Amino acid sequence: MGEMPARMRRSLLGYMPVDSPIYRLHPATRLLFLLVVSAYPMLIRMPELNVLGSIFMLILYKVARVDLTIIKNYKMAFVNLFFVIAIAYTFFGGYRPEYRVLAELGPVKICWENLRWAIVVYIQLIFAILIMIFFLSTTRERDVVVGLRALKVPFVLSYMAGLALRSIGLSIIDFNTIREAEKARALDLDALPFSEKVKKFGMYIVPLVALAIRRSDEVSNALDSRGFSFSGLKTAGRTDYILSKYRLTVLDYLVLVLMALFFAGIVASQLMGWFRVEDSLLYRL
């Protein structure tokens, strides 16, 4: 096992070196980066540009010193995603007389046009997933909360977002604890056939829900005991100490301007009809 660098900071998806350049950016800048860059794969369908975007993201991973092995953890998810999309589009994508039929499986016609859409959507999603992994790898719950508050999102909503993020982590821990407890009682889920696995997963739901309810009860008591009372979205009189620790720097302004230009470019491309999927190389095949 490799030695972990001395100073690491826990992010939502793992650990990041404390001296990563990404930490020079204000959390609000990082949050806006997620929102703006995510608009790219959602609005631009041309696969070549989404492949370029994915390459750009991988470069950012290196610059931000995100451990690229984290992507390997998702390789099965990438493969499964491809099959799900391919099946959905090829089997249920519909048929028109002008479509080129590649194969026929009984009543189902596998057409190039549907498969092409599957490839387009898959590449879009890969780019979107890379953006999300990057964000989660470089961001802490605290950054999300600070980012939202800096963008003037009410405290209650930003705090709820933070709690939701944390509850995902806690539920995973609970799930693993229950699994370990079952293993300790000689239930080897891995050895069971798929149908049995699905049935057994039902067993996890009850304790997980019970634990979640107990946790929410505890959090509610703890919130009350620390003087927090819910009075709607406006929390008048509450100091934002944590937000006061952050300042926007010249670098932030520079990145924000670049993002604004980038977003304007995406919007303009949509209005002007640039980078259409029909202009793609795939459509010349």
Next chain:
Amino acid sequence: MAIIEVEGLRWRYLGSDWVLKGIDLSVEEGEFVAVVGPNDSGKTTLAMCLNGLIPNNYPGVMEGRVVVDGMDTREHSVAEIARSVGFVFPDPESQFLSMTVEEEVAFALENMGLPVDEIEERLEWALRLTKIPEDYLEKPPYELSGGEKQRVAIASILAMRPKIIILDEPTSMLDPIGKTEVIEVLREMKRSYNATVIVIEHRLEDIAPLADRVILLYRGEVLRDAPPREFFEDVDFLLEHDVFPPDVMVVVNELRKRGLYNGPIPLTLEEAERALREALGRR
């Protein structure tokens, strides 16, 4: 002057029998009170009555009156009472509300609307008192050791500078090192922070020397309420009620029964040593 007044307090959760069966209690400002008793004697329920979680957050039937720092707990919300009463739960993880130590300690201070400078000053003070290093500020509290977690929980309450601090079995979920760390913090609190402290605790050997009063709660009733020396005087009575005094007290009690020692029950190790020397000298 009494800062806590409990009169004829009876409480039962919905669908259960009476958990508290008529508690009368008065705690003076600055007192350090230890509450002991076996499991299911109503200690946690009593603690929750003192910070208003009962009756505000739990359905049940309450009779009698609880007044803390001039606030009747029926008439004030938990958040209002929290400005006077800090509450430390047994499980440190269940009370964490944030993902870094800094946010955790500052959370209540932000709710109080204190200026940033004052939050910073209180945060540093609370961390110093609980001996939490400053480089822990950016760490998630979940990743600390058990003792450190509970110290962070205590720091986040201390930072509010409440007049009353209630600690509900603060060492029950900790390993021996963690327990010692927390007891050390309680000792420091007693020495340098003059709040009213109510501790529910099983480690009697550590709490007895710190407490001004010890209260035995048994099946929802206060059976004994006395200064530590008087409280531990009748060791047999305590053992009959499932309270296990420190071993040295039990040993010295046996020596007394056999006529080998006739002094008071020792509260500290030093006192126990003197008692044993005296007993050995008599042989």
